[in-house]
Amino acid sequence: MTSPLGRVLLDECVPRRFQRDLEGIDVSHVVSEGWAGRRNGELLRLMRERGFATLVTVDRNLAFQQNVAATGLAVVVMHAQSNRVEDLRALVPALIDAIARTSAGEVTRVTA
Numbered sequence: 001m002t003s004p005l006g007r008v009l010l011d012e013c014v015p016r017r018f019q020r021d022l023e024g025i026d027v028s029h030v031v032s033e034g035w036a037g038r039r040n041g042e043l044l045r046l047m048r049e050r051g052f053a054t055l056v057t058v059d060r061n062l063a064f065q066q067n068v069a070a071t072g073l074a075v076v077v078m079h080a081q082s083n084r085v086e087d088l089r090a091l092v093p094a095l096i097d098a099i100a101r102t103s104a105g106e107v108t109r110v111t112a
Contacts, residue, residue, distance in 0.1 A: 008025055009028055009029070010029045011043075011058070012029075018089075022095075027056075063107040068107050069105040076095060076108050078110050098110045
């Protein structure tokens with residue numbers, strides 16, 4: 001499915017079934033891509049090579065550990081009570097908005 005928002009990848013720390021909550025978005029999961037266990041730098045490189053535009057994560061440290069500006073990718077960090085799907089669902093409207101407005105090389109934080 002092609003989306004005007006580009007290809008979105010859910011990080012390993014985001015439950016796979018959260019994909020279903022992002023209807024209408026071209027979204028995949030790290031595990032589905034066969035990239036489970038990859039370090040952040042390698043993951044970002046693979047994303048770029050495979051045409052992903054945005055990484056969605058709950059890892060609040062990623063932006064401090066990686067030079068996101070140099071990756072050419074957008075990163076959206078969700079801040080919720082936990083990484084349980086039930087807690088993340090409250091963020092879906094703000095997450096979709098953040099995916100649409102976050103430019104390559106930027107980090108956007110989404111909170112409830």
